[in-house]
Amino acid sequence: MIYDLIIIGLGPAGITAGIYAKRQNLDCLVVGKSFGGQMMNKSVDIENYPGFEKISGFDLMEKMREQLVQKGVQIIEDEVLEVKKKDNFFKVTLSSKEFHSKSIIIATGSSYRCLGVEGENNYLGRGVSYCTTCDGPLFRNKVVAVIGGGEAGFEAARFLSSYASKVYILEKGIEVLASKSNQEIVSSLYPKIEVILEVEMKKIEGEEMVKKIVFKKGEDEIILPVDGVFIQIGYVPASSIFNGLVDLSNRNEILINKETCETSTQGIFAAGDVSDGKVKQIVVACGEGAKAAMSVYKYLNKK
Amino acid sequence: MPKVRLFSTPICPYCMTLKRFLTEKGIEFEAIDVTQDIKAQDEMIEKTKQSTVPVLDIGGEFIVGFDRELIIKKLNIKD
Numbered sequence: 369m370i371y372d373l374i375i376i377g378l379g380p381a382g383i384t385a386g387i388y389a390k391r392q393n394l395d396c397l398v399v400g401k402s403f404g405g406q407m408m409n410k411s412v413d414i415e416n417y418p419g420f421e422k423i424s425g426f427d428l429m430e431k432m433r434e435q436l437v438q439k440g441v442q443i444i445e446d447e448v449l450e451v452k453k454k455d456n457f458f459k460v461t462l463s464s465k466e467f468h469s470k471s472i473i474i475a476t477g478s479s480y481r482c483l484g485v486e487g488e489n490n491y492l493g494r495g496v497s498y499c500t501t502c503d504g505p506l507f508r509n510k511v512v513a514v515i516g517g518g519e520a521g522f523e524a525a526r527f528l529s530s531y532a533s534k535v536y537i538l539e540k541g542i543e544v545l546a547s548k549s550n551q552e553i554v555s556s557l558y559p560k561i562e563v564i565l566e567v568e569m570k571k572i573e574g575e576e577m578v579k580k581i582v583f584k585k586g587e588d589e590i591i592l593p594v595d596g597v598f599i600q601i602g603y604v605p606a607s608s609i610f611n612g613l614v615d616l617s618n619r620n621e622i623l624i625n626k627e628t629c630e631t632s633t634q635g636i637f638a639a640g641d642v643s644d645g646k647v648k649q650i651v652v653a654c655g656e657g658a659k660a661a662m663s664v665y666k667y668l669n670k671k
Numbered sequence: 672m673p674k675v676r677l678f679s680t681p682i683c684p685y686c687m688t689l690k691r692f693l694t695e696k697g698i699e700f701e702a703i704d705v706t707q708d709i710k711a712q713d714e715m716i717e718k719t720k721q722s723t724v725p726v727l728d729i730g731g732e733f734i735v736g737f738d739r740e741l742i743i744k745k746l747n748i749k750d
Contacts, residue, residue, distance in 0.1 A: 401685075401688070401737070402684040402685050402687070402688040402737065403684060403687065403688065404684045404687075408682070408683075408684035408687075409684075424682075426682045445688045445691065445692065445737075445739075446739050447739070463739050463740045464739060464740050464743065464750045465750065493721040493722070493723040493735060493736075494720065494721050494722060494723075495722060497722075497723060499683070499684075499723075501680075501682040501683065502680055502682070502683035502684070502685070502686070502723070502724055503680070503683075503722060503723050503724065504680075505680045505681075505705070505706040506680070506705065506712060506716070506722045506723070506724070507722070508709075576720050577720075577722065596722070
């Protein structure tokens with residue numbers, strides 16, 4: 369079978385594209401390793417998505433997922449390993465199967481940015497984590513460090529405070545980048561959280577599990593005993609498997625026509641955080657997903 | 672079919688994915704929330720030497736993460 373459209377990504381952009389594609393009666397398959405993307409890792413509520421004064425990322429994603437399922441869209445939760453253009457069709461390879469389509473929407477969002485220090489990979493899952501909401505509850509009464517003093521770092525630290533006995537936020541700059549309101553909340557309501565500035569991370573060490581981190585602060589080398597390290601230093605576009613298939617920006621975002629979401633390759637469209645759109649917001653990702661699906665409909669009708 | 676246990680935390684995307692996957696495939700499993708069952712949490716960490724979820728126990732063999740291909744193989748089911 370050749371699908372009209374395969375949508376790659378199960379975040380807000382991919383789900384919205386799936387809903388729109390189904391309404392246009394396209395034979396559509398939506399694939400991705402897991403529902404939710406960054407939204408599922410948000411440890412504080414979303415307060416800027418219309419229709420909900422306040423909702424957790426988990427609940428909003430469940431509502432979006434249910435809507436997609438109710439529409440009868442075919443969904444597979446599996447990792448996409450490769451996409452290839454073959455004549456006028458695309459071949460999408462998952463870990464266990466292959467599928468073909470006439471068009472593609474890439475909505476893979478972003479992946480965690482790695483720190484790139486010694487021990488990070490080695491201790492991944494053994495104290496090092498990028499997913500605070502997943503693994504944070506496993507650090508009850510433990511000492512943890514959050515790397516990154518941005519909004520996500522502060523939110524992660526607040527979440528971790530419910531479990532850990534002590535939470536350090538380590539920021540490499542001379543000041544944190546989290547919003548003033550987030551900083552005020554932390555300083556007044558979260559006594560377990562301690563912020564350390566001008567931290568140059570050197571390595572993560574341990575035995576079976578993480579035991580300590582080593583960093584430089586000025587001229588001093590500091591060894592901080594911790595049980596967990598939560599890395600929250602931002603995201604990078606999840607575009608690596610599309611390199612060579614579509615044109616990317618110098619930040620590895622997929623270049624799109626902002627009106628149509630077309631990429632440099634005919635038949636491939638992109639939407640959401642993986643695109644080179646400047647505003648990375650859930651509602652914008654949904655908007656781009658809708659635009660991309662409507663553009664696919666026009667594209668297939670013209671063919 | 673060997674006994675299957677899923678160790679997870681409440682807000683974890685891959686835990687949800689794995690739960691949906693097992694349900695879709697008609698696999699009977701025991702769902703364990705390790706934030707509530709600390710004994711099970713200790714067992715999971717001890718067996719896997721890891722502090723991450725989800726973990727699937729298929730008849731005493733522990734698999735960390737949602738590794739679809741491996742899980743299908745170990746459960747001996749069709750995808």
